[in-house]
Amino acid sequence: MDKIVALSKRRGLIFPASEIYGGIANTYDYGHYGVLLKRNVVDAWWDAMLQERDDVVALDSAIIQHPKTWEASGHLAGFTDPLVDCKTCKRRFRADHLDEARADADAHPDVRCGRRPSRLPGETDECELTEPRAFNLMFETSVGPVKDTGSTVFLRPETAQGIFLDFKTVLTFARRRPPFGIAQVGKSFRNEITPGNFIFRTLEFEQMEMEFFVPPEQAADWYAHWKQARMDWYAELGIRPDHLRLRDHDPDELSHYSSGTADVEYLFPMGWSELEGIANRGDFDLTAHAAASGKDLEVVEPDGRRYVPHVIEPAAGVGRSLLAFLADAYDEEAVEGESRTVLKLHPRLSPVKVAVLPLVRKDGQPELAREIHATLKRRMQAEYDEGGSIGKRYRRQDEIGTPWCVTIDHETLQDRTVTVRDRDTLAQERVAIDALPELLSARLAAPWRSPKLLED
Secondary structure: OHHHHHHHHHOOOEEEOOHHHOOOOOOEEEOHHHHHHHHHHHHHHHHHHHHOOOOEEEOOOOOEOOOHHHHHHOHHHHOEEEEEEEOOOOOEEEHHHHHHHHHOOOOOOOOOOOOOOOOOOOOOOOOOEOOOEEEEOOOEEEOOOOOOHHHEEEEOOOOHHHHHHOHHHHHHHOOOOOOEEEEEEEEEEOOOOOOEOHHHEOOEEEEEEEEEEEOHHHHHHHHHHHHHHHHHHHHHOOOOHHHEEEEEOOHHHOOOOOOEEEEEEEEEOOEEEEEEEEEEEEOHHHHHHHHHHOOOOOEEOOOOOEEOOEEEEEEEEHHHHHHHHHHHHEEEEEEOOEEEEEEOOOOOOOOOOEEEEEOOOOOOHHHHHHHHHHHHHOOOOEEEOOOOOHHHHHHHHHHHOOOEEEEEOHHHHHHOEEEEEEOOOOOEEEEEHHHHHHHHHHHHHOOOOOOHHHHO
């Protein structure tokens, strides 16, 4: 994980927010390449939900919803963690995580005293812990110029509730009937007590969430469908199958409204952890909002049958997905006696698809390279780079995961061919300039498997 964090900062993918002021706990900014990578992850999710299906529609609901939303959903009363403070080091811990760390030394490595030598909180006489108390995870703010009890609102802790509030409206204008889904991507906010592990758990995070509304009798079948579909999505984008698993929740883990929940888990550097949750939420949400609002949220079929749909929810975090793709792609290997660090990302996810590199900055090579770059950029994310030796430029592109480099040299000026270098195999071939756009477009669209599968 330390190597991934260092690479992310060195190459401007992801770095601490507010760093000139010393940072703020577990908030991060995305640089140029990080923005491109994140956008590609989100685009791949939208493609799976919208482009490849005809039973899901899109939505972008508000971050601040009516306060009664969170009463009806149960978040205001029940969305809490048990909090423990250390009076000495001033750190804050979840009481349940502390109990688990005491039982298992490898559990929750971030639950450690802030003083050296670092130990479990409460292990020394100097470490005085408060009694556990309930701590609501929602961020509270106010609407209007004067703060009073009537103006209190919350930043949403999940994107799902906005979908439920808009269900009847979308049902009307989208001309859909169950089974169908409503998908959205957006920011959520949780005042996490024990954030940690880079972007795995942050105070503000982006969710890719879809609520699939089905007739009650079809819920079990659609639950099975979406569990498999979401596993397949990660595998198709290059995650090694032996680093993925689907774990069904035990009965004592289930939320009170859930008849079944499963997590897609990935073998992160810190161990197996949740990537995405797929839940059979039943009719809890629509029923709760109908009761609280007084609005009818039933579906009326043409034959007159009335019912409240059941909901299957696949919910993924953009940051966690991005971190899994980074972890699975990260590699170090020896090339001609030297070590290189490389991100072997699926080309669809790579921030830059092709880098165009003039061998030297003279003899007309930069001018021709600029022309090639302008042509390729119409087809895909391309980058022009002329700074430093060609070897250093190759390494720079390897570290941001660029699958192909196009090098312009003296021979290019004579026969209008260039060298195309493959990131994963390091193979180089001469290609005519005119053939480049179609060649690279075809490679980008071709099926891809992680080269680390062969290494393993």
